Amino acid sequence: MSLSRALHPRRSLVTTLVAVATAVLLLPLSAFPAAAAPLRPGSYFEEPAAYDDSGEFDPECPGLDLTISFRARGVASLRNVVGSGRQAFLIKDRYRFREVWTDDATGRVLFTIRGRNLVREVDVRRVAKSAVPDRFVPEDGIVGPVFEFTVDQIGGDIVRDADGKVLYWNAGRVVFKNLFDSLGDRKPGGESLRFRPVRVIGPHPLLETEPCEIAEQQLAAP
Known part of the structure; x- marks a missing residue:
């Protein structure tokens, strides 16, 4: 699993990815490691099940004291990957x-985001740790094994x-x-080293707009 519940759906892909999307779109595909042949999905690790999550969190916008209240409902499942x-x-x-x-200071609602999406990890390939560019390696190193997921x-x-x-x-x-x-623990979750859009169909202005910037704009509005 390359998307953890800490990011999705609690923090939608909109609010999670816009910080890096624009810069990454300008990089050539050759800037990223080549991956091996795709592995195939196997049995369910978690059968499809409905969920209904809600709560609050700090979006950590620099210089701003904000709170996001959220609710996310859906049906999710996890499959094992054969050969992993x-x-x-x-x-x-x-x-x-x-x-x-x-x-937080005034209790004023600045804006709302609503969405309805289907997110699927449709492909996964094993990547050698030695093939990961140095700029994507965290300070404490890579545990492995490393995979490249395709997320639709x-x-x-x-x-x-x-x-x-x-x-x-x-x-x-x-x-x-x-x-x-994947951190080698045989459990869902791990650490994303690089998350990048490779194909965009339809209007997606939020890929080029920071939600924190939207908050600043709304705070400045009369």
């Missing part, structure tokens, strides 16, 4: 979510201000590549 030694898992998650961004997201997200005016709207499909250290 029970180190890789493929997620499928059909979900809808809502985030409300609030200024289909759906849409919409951002509205406190008055209901549409600020941004995503619709269509995005395919991501996730270079991922």
Whole structure:
């Protein structure tokens, strides 16, 4: 599994990826390691099951004191990956979510994000640790084994201000590549070394816009 519940769906792909997407789109594919032949999905690690998560968290926008209240509902499953030694898992998650961004100082709602998406990890390949570029290796090194997941997201997200005016709207499909250290514990989760979009179909302005910037804009608005 290359997407943990710490990021998805609690923090939607919209709010998780925009910080790196624009820069990565400008890099050639040759800047990333070549991967081996794809492995194939096997039996279920977790059968499809419904979930309903809600809560609050700090988006950690520099210089801003904000709170995001969220609710995410959907049906998710995990499959073992044959040939991975029970180190890789493929997620499928059909979900809808809502985030409300609030200024802590005033209690003012700045904007909301709503979305409905299908996220599937459709392909996974083993990558040699030696093939991972140095700039993607964390300070404490790589545990391994390392895999590259292909993540397919289909759906849409919409951002509205406190008055209901549409600020941004995503619709269509995005395919991501996730270079991922599984940490060798034979459990879902691990550490993402590089998450990058490789194909974008349809309008996705949020890939080029930081949610924290939207918050700043709304705070400055009269």
